[in-house]
Amino acid sequence: RIVADNMVFGNKVKYEGAVGTAIAKVFDQTVASTGLPAKRLIQFGIPYLSATIHSGSHAGYYPGALQMAIKITFSPDGGKLYGAQIVGYDGVDKRIDEYAMVIKRGGTVYDLMELEHAYAPPFSSAKDPVAVSGYVAGNILNGKMNPLYWRDLKTADLNRVTLVDVRTPDEYALGGIDGAVNVPLDELRERLAELPLDKSVWVYCGVGLRGYLASNILKENGYDVRNLIGGLKTYKAAVTPVCIPGAPEDVCVRKSSNTCCVSQEEKVPVARIVRIDACGIQCPGPILKLKTSMEQLQSGECLEIRATDAGFPRDAEAWCRMTGNRFVSAQTENGTYIVRVEKATPCAMEVSHPVSTAKSKTFILFSDDLDKVLATFVLANGAAATGEKVTIFFTFWGLNAIKKTEKPKVRKDWFGKMFGVMLPSDSMKLKLSKMNMGGMGARMMRHIMKRKGIDSLESLRRQAIENGVEFIACQMSMDVMGVKKEELLDHVTIGGVATYMGRAEEANVNLFI
Incomplete structure (x- = not known):
């Protein structure tokens, strides 16, 4: 068009050029x-x-x-x-x-x-x-942030600077940059004394944002500070060796904390790879699938799970650390997280996961609010997925969460009948603690959970039973509220304060909900 216009009207239009998009x-x-x-x-x-x-x-x-x-x-x-x-x-x-x-x-x-x-x-x-x-x-x-680029960090002498990882301890435990000390952003102001003023401080986080906030805090306190541009994600992508394509599919590749690939000699063949689809399932669904699927495998076999839950790779690695199984690799594919785990031999599991004296968990469920009961069973299932003993002690209003939907006829006194009329008849009738709106909020919550692929309360409760979670109903609460054992789920046992205290004495986590 420019050529034609210039031919007809004279050289009046200049081609502006291209920038190579x-x-x-x-x-x-x-x-x-x-x-x-x-x-x-x-x-x-x-x-x-x-x-x-x-x-x-x-x-x-x-x-x-x-x-x-x-x-x-x-x-x-x-x-x-x-x-x-x-x-x-x-x-x-x-x-x-x-x-x-x-x-x-x-x-x-x-x-x-x-x-x-x-x-x-x-x-x-x-x-x-x-x-x-x-x-x-x-x-x-404008000087608000002094940038640190990955090439500078890769070639630097870290003895002359203080390298600080400002991510959470859990993130830091999953791997970082060698030579860094972990001072989480939320603790930085209280731990400034740990960082020497006579050295330049280099900070990094996952992608750069928390490092930027940390650099501002340090700068205001007199430190010479630089922030890693693009964070650990950019640094790892830049320094990690490129894997040679064409490796056999039925080979599990070990993933260390500092690299995403290993040499050919480090690849470990496995007898079989079992593939599980956990896409669309929210936490703790994928980790429960991991646990139940691993129970079906033989030692040395590999499990590959696909999930859309962004936190699943980290949960899977933590699960492996706690159970002694081997976390092999994690990768993403068009928004799907693919995790591979190899089942350890009994001997290897015993060495990497020694028996501890206090590894059980107890929960006191006092409330019958739908959201609080949901949280209880999510936590219980998550704990049970690690192979630890879990006990839920149901007391007062919490008894409503374990009532049968179809209850047998039982004899009750006047007070028992009155409580039966006023209280929810079973878990399907539980209300939200906020925005219940006459039951509409609870129904909306269940609808949203179903649409997003999140397990219902009844499904979570069934999973807890299948995972060996112990249900104990408080005898005193049952007597006060006129609840009979026949009205409760068959899995439930009856106990009192001494029963709970015995479980709590053995536990390292006790929660009251």
């Missing part, structure tokens, strides 16, 4: 690039800074949000945007187009903050990833 589908992922990446800027001798973020394709509380990794390059003087690269599953195309438009117009990272987006939870967060990348770049330019 490209996008491709690579198996399940989408990769896209526009403008000048870091390597090309180095080739041209152009000074630059970069920012890397990991953000969801849309609001995290709306189902189906998938992670995107975004890196932008920009000028240290004025923040002119040079380039952008994105790897993700969903929403990559529209974001790369926005970056391309800003670059073509000679825009800056500050323009990224001002772009107007069509917002709704299924399509974006209130702060779109494009805007977030602009905020991070702006913080670097």
Whole structure:
């Protein structure tokens, strides 16, 4: 069109050029690039800074949000945007187009903050990833954050700096960077004395946000501090060796805390791989499937479970540490988490999981609120999945959670009949502690749980029985409220204070709900 217009009207239109915007589908992922990446800027001798973020394709509380990794390059003087690269599953195309438009117009990272987006939870967060990348770049330019890039960390002498992991202890236990000390962000202000002022402090977290908050706290207290851009996720992706493709499918690959792949000599063949689908099931469903499925395996066999619960890989690794089984690997595939676990031999399990003197759990269920009863059975099933002894002591209103739906006729005195009229007849009649709205709230809660694939209260209760959870009904409460043993589930035993105290004496966790 430009050629034609210039032929007819004279050379009046100038071709504005292209910035090299490209996008491709690579198996399940989408990769896209526009403008000048870091390597090309180095080739041209152009000074630059970069920012890397990991953000969801849309609001995290709306189902189906998938992670995107975004890196932008920009000028240290004025923040002119040079380039952008994105790897993700969903929403990559529209974001790369926005970056391309800003670059073509000679825009800056500050323009990224001002772009107007069509917002709704299924399509974006209130702060779109494009805007977030602009905020991070702006913080670097104005000195609010001193960036630490993965190459600097990889080649650094950690004896000259203090490397701090500000994630939670549970996250830190699952692996981090060698030489780091764990000071969780929530404890940082109280533990400043542990960090020497005469050394530079380098902080990191999962993706960079908590590290940024920690760097602000340390900076205000006089520390020379740098934050790892992109967090541990970027660092691990950059330094982890690339696995050679084409390995046999029926081979389990050990995953250490510092690498996602191992050499060929470290691969351990297994007799059989059993595959289980736990997609759409919420916690503790996947971990219970893991436990029950492992019971069917022989020593040395491998279990592969697919789940959509984002916390399942971490739960599975923790479960393996507690039970002595071997956590083999964890990976994601288009938003699905794939975990492999190998069943340990009895001898190996005994060595890695020695018998402890106090590993049982007890729960006192005093309430008959639907939400509180649900929480009790979720916790009980989670504890039972680790192979530990679990006891639930049902007292007063909690007895309503273990009543039969179809109860036999029993003789009751006047007070017993009065309580029978006023109290819920069985678990299906339990109310919510808040927003019950005459029973409508409880029905809505059950409907939402069913739609999202979350087990019902009755299903959780049945699972608890199948997992060996001990149900004890308080004799005194039954006498006061006129509840007969025949009205309760067959699995329930009757006990008193001494029975509970005996269980509590053996337990290392006792909860009152």
